[in-house]
Amino acid sequence: MDEREFLLKGWDYELWANRHWLMQLAKFRDQDRARKVMVHIIAPQRFWLDKINGIDGSFDVYDATPLEDAAFEKVSEEWKATLNRIDGTTTFDVTRPDGSQWRFRGFDAARHVLNHGTYHRGHLRGLAHAEGWDGFEDTDWTRWLRDSGQAMRLS
Numbered sequence: 001m002d003e004r005e006f007l008l009k010g011w012d013y014e015l016w017a018n019r020h021w022l023m024q025l026a027k028f029r030d031q032d033r034a035r036k037v038m039v040h041i042i043a044p045q046r047f048w049l050d051k052i053n054g055i056d057g058s059f060d061v062y063d064a065t066p067l068e069d070a071a072f073e074k075v076s077e078e079w080k081a082t083l084n085r086i087d088g089t090t091t092f093d094v095t096r097p098d099g100s101q102w103r104f105r106g107f108d109a110a111r112h113v114l115n116h117g118t119y120h121r122g123h124l125r126g127l128a129h130a131e132g133w134d135g136f137e138d139t140d141w142t143r144w145l146r147d148s149g150q151a152m153r154l155s
Helices: 004-026 031-052 069-085 106-130 139-147
Strands: 091-095 103-107
Touching: 004 069, 004 106, 004 139, 031 069, 031 091, 031 106, 031 139, 069 106, 091 106, 103 106
Parallel strands: none
Antiparallel strands: 091 103
16 A cells, blocks of 8 residues: 555545544533534644645634534545645645744645544543543544454454
């Protein structure tokens, strides 16, 4: 599997995992905090995608992106279309709030955003544990592989 194929597969996983957590938001006692974490997952997805595609805009880690399945599906599909359009040498520039400028490969940004989502879903799981939750579903990579039929059951 090449880098592009791995990243495309990663976006299928990302959408699956985010959908699972979206369905759990209503269970949080501190729903505002949990919703902010979910927004903090999707807002950088849009930010980095826009940068790769040459779209400049302001960025707020807690922006007003609607927390709907359709919003996560749309950004996932746009990432996949972008990954199919660019190659491993495609780069773009970012100016950070401190004024420093950086050049990134598009594939590296895609990997970053996927890792970022995994990290913050772990954050949500920590919040759920702190609220005393029991028995919620895992949303890790191997669970997705099993659920999506990409792992073979041996017994």
